[in-house]
Amino acid sequence: MSIDFVVVGSGAGGLAGAIAAKLNGLNPIIIEKSAVWGGTSALSGGGVWIPNNPLMQREGIADSEEQGLAYFDAVIGDVGPASSPERRQAYLRVGPEMVVGLEEQGFEWCRAPRYPDYYQDQPGAHIGRTLEATNFDAKRLGSWLKTMRRAGLPAIAVNTDVAPQIPTSFRSLKSLGGVLGVVGRTLAFRLRGQVPLSMGETLVGQLMAIVQKLEIPVRLETPLRSLVQDAEGRVTGAIVGRDDAREEIPAPRGVLLAAGGFAKDAAFREPYQGVTGEWSPASPDDTGDAHKIGAAIGAELALMDAATWYPVSIMPNGRINVGIWERTLPGAIIVDQSGRRYTNEAASYVDAGRAMLERDKEVPAVPSWLVFDSRNRNRYFFGHIPPRLTKPLVKSGFFVRGRTLEELAGKCRIDPAGLMSTVERVNTMAANGVDEDFNRGESVYDQYYGDPTHKPNPSFGAIDKAPFYAVRFWPGDLSTKGGLMADEHARVLHEDGSVIEGLYVTGNSAAPVMGRTYPGAGATIGPSMVFAWIAARSAARM
Ligand SMILES: Cc1cc2nc3c(=O)[nH]c(=O)nc-3n(C[C@H](O)[C@H](O)[C@H](O)COP(=O)(O)OP(=O)(O)OC[C@H]3O[C@@H](n4cnc5c(N)ncnc54)[C@H](O)[C@@H]3O)c2cc1C
Missing domain, CATH: 3.90.700.10 (Succinate dehydrogenase/fumarate reductase flavoprotein, catalytic domain)
Structure with missing residues (x-):
């Protein structure tokens, strides 16, 4: 079967988008610039912020799209069409569907039940909306383990809610209990001859395992260089490859840009943000390729001053x-x-x-x-x-x-x-x-x-x-947030607001639905995966 949909980038957004594309009847390929896959997502804490998520529902914890929306409105405010009411609603509606869709493919989620949204005094705020992937046996990745981007974490079965207990583990029995739980889970993995992945590594690890199960091709060291458009301006293919080996991959159903942000391109970044990225632990490949390639065909860039700031x-x-x-x-x-x-x-x-x-x-x-x-x-x-x-x-x-x-x-x-x-x-x-x-x-x-x-x-x-x-x-x-403007179907928009047919965007390549705010833990990976899910569905409908 020939490829009809090109997914650019192998972080959480790219992997989720390729999975959704396959499940919706497309034939995707993932192209990745780097020799390793996983992007900044692999280096992350792996938190995925999904209000009203199915794990909360199963535990009988009351939350709703309306509460999510009230919280969005209160903490993000009006930052223009990147966070339009339609995009907020799309995020809140499709987030839980994405969670279930991945579960049906074998993805195992768990919840961080104590993790509070960051603005607890605002309407609609909750505790426990953050999801993450359960610890996962690295060996299940087979030969793909060798090329996974590694965060340099010790091979322990830790998860997000335990992290705040670590610094006080010598002072509080409860904290010590949390840390001992990690030791116990790690030992259980080891006794089974397994090597636990945690945080961002287990997130992208579980996604890659599904990509492999669905037999979606992944090509490393294959950077997107430019986009191919037909006479009407529809994106129909991708020019990829290193300088000495350019090739075109036809993409009749479109291209999804999931190539991360621009944290690590100092020259591109400084005019927008006044900083060069030297203090950012984002992946070194976070160089704004999607931003530049999208802008070159007339896409609008928005909220380019925004970043997930983090004192380090x-x-x-x-x-x-x-x-x-x-x-x-x-x-x-x-x-x-x-x-x-x-x-x-x-x-x-x-x-x-x-x-x-x-x-x-x-x-x-x-x-x-x-x-x-x-x-x-x-x-x-x-x-x-x-x-x-x-x-x-x-x-x-x-x-x-x-x-x-x-x-x-x-x-x-x-x-x-x-x-x-x-x-x-x-x-x-x-x-x-x-x-x-x-x-x-x-x-x-x-x-x-x-x-x-x-x-x-x-x-x-x-x-x-x-x-x-x-x-x-x-x-x-943690990376930049500004990027290509998109509508609620994750379709990239021209500066005049019209759609660039065949071009979709998610994650840090997209202008963020979260605006300049960070509502809760997982507020960049959440949108990256959800708008990838939306993009693939949109492409399948076209
Ligand atoms: C230490 C740390 C902890 C974090 N914790 C969290 C957290 O818990 N929750 C959360 O939401 N966020 C967290 N973040 C932020 C989060 O990791 C990123 O915002 C998110 O992973 C970005 O996802 P993405 O899908 O947009 O891109 P990425 O995961 O960066 O993937 C983009 C991929 O595209 C590739 N690429 C780039 N250019 C090209 C090209 N031209 N052709 C082909 N491929 C290309 C890149 O090499 C990369 O592999 C954390 C970040 C760090 C550094």
Whole structure:
């Protein structure tokens, strides 16, 4: 059977789109630029945010499309047609169908029941809308395991809801129980002779297993170069391949662009966002190819300033640390170079990252400094660094240490008076557990990443036990969000709003239905998979 639908990219969106295409009677092929498949999706936490999802329904947890829509309206606001009412409704309607459709092919989902939507005070907010793939035996991928993009995770059977328990596992029996559960599940895999995948790896692993079962061809090292159009402008094929080996793949039913964002093309990115992507842990192949190729045939680009911002630190080995709890646990604050706080450190990563960039317009805040005391260091993990460990980190220059706050400020070139007065105020407020300046620790989301044993505020505490430490924090991101404008059928649109027939887009290649906001955990992979599902159905109907 000859190929009739080309899927560009092998991340969560591309794999889901190819599966949906096959299930809807098309003959798709996946082309992937890189020598490895999985995209940034493979490197991710693997969360997939689906309001009113079937797993909630089966557990009798009340949610609805209406509640999802109310939440969308409240947190995203009006950002133009990328997040039109029709696209929001399409997302909410098809999300649960996609979940069931994949289940029918053998995909196993589980829920993160404690994970709150990020804006709990808004209408329609819920807890537990995030889904993920269950841990999966890597060996089931056969030879495809060798070419999977790897996140460098240890082979343990962890999942999303356990993550906040890790940093407090030495302090709370409940947290320790969560971590021991991971140990138990990992051992069970090992005893069966299996190797567990988790997070983004298990998500793309399970999807790839279905792609293989459905015998969908996947070609690695096959970049999309340009699109072929007929006399009416309909996209009918793809020009692919390396410079010395270009070829055309005919695509009479269309092309789905699922090629990720543009986090890693500094020259393309900087004019839109003022940052180069050096602090982004997105895949190095996240270079805006779909954006450029789509724009070259007249597609509109929208929300190009948006990204999934994420404050990061750079580990001594150069690895970008996307930990959350460093800034959400008591005894640590983020200050600009004048020594002042400027945001709720425990807010969602998108808000915290964006706040850093905004602050930098007034006061130097790139980098900002995470300042913490010895009590914090002795109690909690910093990323994967266990409590108490400091010497090698100070020696490498990653941790800056000061016997006093003045000494610390001097070493970091932070204004000492600013830092002293900030810490004094934090310590006064922490005694009552109320952050009068930024409300840290008030929301359920802040508390999710807090220390449940710390009273009265699980996220906010004094910084008063010497020596003191500081680490540079940078405004990183998980990828960019802006992209090709599409309608509710995932069809790419011209600048005048007309449809480019035969061209579909999803994921970070598309202008986001989530706008500049991040409503809940899984708010980029969710839309990537759902609009891929929609795109394939649209193509099958044409
Ligand atoms: C550490 C980390 C944790 C994260 N956790 C989460 C999370 O839990 N939930 C969530 O929703 N998001 C998360 N994200 C963000 C999320 O991973 C991405 O936004 C998402 O995976 C993008 O999916 P995609 O389908 O658009 O593209 P990708 O997964 O990036 O796939 C795109 C693919 O297209 C390929 N490609 C690019 N150009 C071409 C071309 N010209 N021809 C052919 N192929 C091409 C790329 O090589 C890549 O394989 C996380 C990101 C990181 C880095």
